[in-house]
Structures are given as C-alpha cells and as structure tokens.
Amino acid sequence: QAVAELPEKYAVCIEMYFSYDIPYQEISEITEIPVNTIKSHIFRAKKLLKEKLEDFYGKQ
Numbered sequence: 795q796a797v798a799e800l801p802e803k804y805a806v807c808i809e810m811y812f813s814y815d816i817p818y819q820e821i822s823e824i825t826e827i828p829v830n831t832i833k834s835h836i837f838r839a840k841k842l843l844k845e846k847l848e849d850f851y852g853k854q
Contacts, residue, residue: 796850797809797843799846800839800843804838805839807821807836808840810824811836818832818833818836
C-alpha cells in the first residue's frame with residue numbers, strides 16, 4: 795500500500811527494481827529516463843517508504 799502512495803515516477807522505478815529485479819540500466823532503457831535519474835528516483839522512493847513505515851509503526 796505504501797508503494798501505491800508514492801508518486802508514479804518513483805513507484806514505477808522501485809517496483810521494477812525490487813519486485814522484478816531489473817537493473818538500473820534496463821529500467822533506464824524501458825522508461826527512457828537517464829540512469830542517474832533512475833538511481834535518484836529509487837533513492838527518494840526508499841526514503842519516502844522508510845518515512846511512511848516509521849509513521850505507521852510508530853502509531854501502533
């Protein structure tokens with residue numbers, strides 16, 4: 795659910811990377827986004843997911 799709440803550009807990249815084990819270069823080719831931007835999107839997505847999960851578990 796937390797991934798679904800991410801901005802689409804982050805969700806697509808992180809899903810390809812973690813769910814389908816696609817390397818950065820292939821994600822770049824599929825999405826036609828530069829490799830460094832893919833790396834940045836995944837980094838930011840992980841940061842946002844960490845914050846969301848900390849908020850969720852902190853409330854229990």
